[in-house]
Amino acid sequence: MQSNRNIKDAHLRLKLAWAWVQEEWPKRYPSDLTPFLTEVYRSPELQRAYYAQGREKVAIVNSLRRAVALAPISEVENRSIITKSKPGQSKHQKTPSEAIDIWFAKGKTLVDDKRLWKQLVDLIHEFDPGIKWGGNFQAVDKPHFEI
Numbered sequence: 522m523q524s525n526r527n528i529k530d531a532h533l534r535l536k537l538a539w540a541w542v543q544e545e546w547p548k549r550y551p552s553d554l555t556p557f558l559t560e561v562y563r564s565p566e567l568q569r570a571y572y573a574q575g576r577e578k579v580a581i582v583n584s585l586r587r588a589v590a591l592a593p594i595s596e597v598e599n600r601s602i603i604t605k606s607k608p609g610q611s612k613h614q615k616t617p618s619e620a621i622d623i624w625f626a627k628g629k630t631l632v633d634d635k636r637l638w639k640q641l642v643d644l645i646h647e648f649d650p651g652i653k654w655g656g657n658f659q660a661v662d663k664p665h666f667e668i
């Protein structure tokens with residue numbers, strides 16, 4: 522498996538923080554969308570495919586994506602850079618993973634909502650203030666949390 526959303530592959534601090542979120546979120550925000558994990562560990566091959574996006578020709582990007590069983594992207598999608606980390610640099614590639622990505626979704630559509638992100642970040646920081654949120658990074662990465 523090239524990429525996964527299994528919290529078992531995350532560092533203990535992230536595991537505990539995620540368990541806290543799962544326990545507290547439904548109690549505090551029962552009528553809000555529920556956060557879910559989109560990625561935990563990421564292989565160097567997958568990071569290479571992500572890093573190529575927006576930097577290489579779409580044919581090259583899609584060939585890298587095919588190698589890790591990802592669906593091809595379009596020319597338009599290939600206009601956006603989606604990660605600043607080269608293979609080996611992302612905290613998602615540590616064993617155990619030192620980063621997790623969390624999203625909200627309505628059906629299959631991801632929901633990027635300022636209020637939900639704030640609730641989530643505050644909840645995580647209430648449990649472990651040392652976890653860094655990608656929303657505060659120079660290259661903003663809202664779903665990303667790392668130690």
Ligand SMILES: [Zn+2]
Nearest residue numbers: 620621622665
């Ligand atoms: Zn991430």
